[in-house]
Amino acid sequence: MTTTWTAEQHGNGSYAEVNGINLYYETHGEGRPLILLHGGLGSGEMFGPIIGQFAEGHQVILIDLQGHGRTADIDRPLDIKFMADDVAALIDHLGLEKPDVVGYSLGGGVALLLAIRHPQKVGRLVSASAGIRRSATYPEILEQQGQVGPEAAEFMKETPMYELYSRVAPRPEDFPRLLGKIGKAMAVDFDYTEEVRNLQVPTLIMAADADMCPPSHFVEVFELLDGGLRDGGWMGEGRPKGGHALAILPGLTHYNLFTSPLFATAALEFVDKPE
Incomplete structure (x- = not known):
């Protein structure tokens, strides 16, 4: 199986030793910097079908997160807090001035934690398909996640995730290890309600209308950000005070949102909106 994720035009790939990890990143286009963060078991290549939209007016930086794509794993749990710190360190390494950050699924969680832990390093934030509380995920999905582990590697050999990993990973034989670490990470309870309530970075909460969590969860997150509590007003005076926004994209799921032109x-x- 070959994925249809890869971009027709390849960007410039490099490695950076930051925060104890040799992080792979790829740049596309020119303009104001925009960091794109991929979903679990993927890589920056996931955005291949729509990278052209992002790169048309931006310098897009695709990062392969810990243990994903061309970034080898290290002796550290897969934790979005650590991965957020990796991205913050790369921002410093590249000398970027408050880039906008767009993340999907795992990357959406990393983006959110980046804005929570390093708000001074982020311009605007888009967090897509990333619930802020484990219990918001549909029970049947939590059950499926509970079955992810090293022993699932054989069953995943016909998936786009394995095709990508086996093609680009520095150590393709580490795929079972990655599944084991992701399985452990997904079993950990989390709730970022209070952190989101105090978020200082202008944030777009985005989801598919048939995502891993119900649309009501993302509306709840928007409410934590002062959204959906009153009429917006003729001049937008009633919109959320922090510049936050909500987008529920029609006709999409968790599994195709990241390749949809609607996502881009x-x-x-949101990120190009004038101040």
């Missing part, structure tokens, strides 16, 4: 359009509309 909504994200760019």
Whole structure:
């Protein structure tokens, strides 16, 4: 099986030794910096079908997170807090001035934690398909996640995730290890309600209308950000005080949102909005 994720035009790939990890990143286009963070068991290549939209007016930096894509794993749990710190260190390494950050699924969680832990390093934030509380995920999905472990590697050999990993990973034989670490990470309870309530970075909460969590969860997150509590007003005076926004994208699921032109359009509309 070959994925259809890869971009027709390859970016410039490099490695950076930051925060104790040799992090792979790839740049596309020119303009104001925008960091794109991929989903679990993927890599920056996941955005291949829509990278052109993002790169049309931005210098896009695709990062392969810990243990994913071309970034080898290290002796550390897969934890979005650590991965957020990796991204913050790369921002410093590259000398970027408050880049906008767009993340999907695992990357959406990393992006959110980046804004929570390092708000001074982020311009605008888009967190897509990333619940802020484990219990918000549908029970049947939590049950499926509970079955992810090293022993699942054989069953995943016909998936796009394995095809990508086996093609680009520094150590393709580490795929069972990655599944084991992801399985452990998904079993850990989390709730970022209070952290989100105090978020200082202008944030777009985005989801598919048939995502891993119900649309009501993302509406709840928007409410934590002062959204959906009153009429917006003729001049927008009733919109959330922090510049936050909500987008529920129609006709999509958790598994195709990241290749949809709607995803890129909504994200760019938000990050490119004049101050």
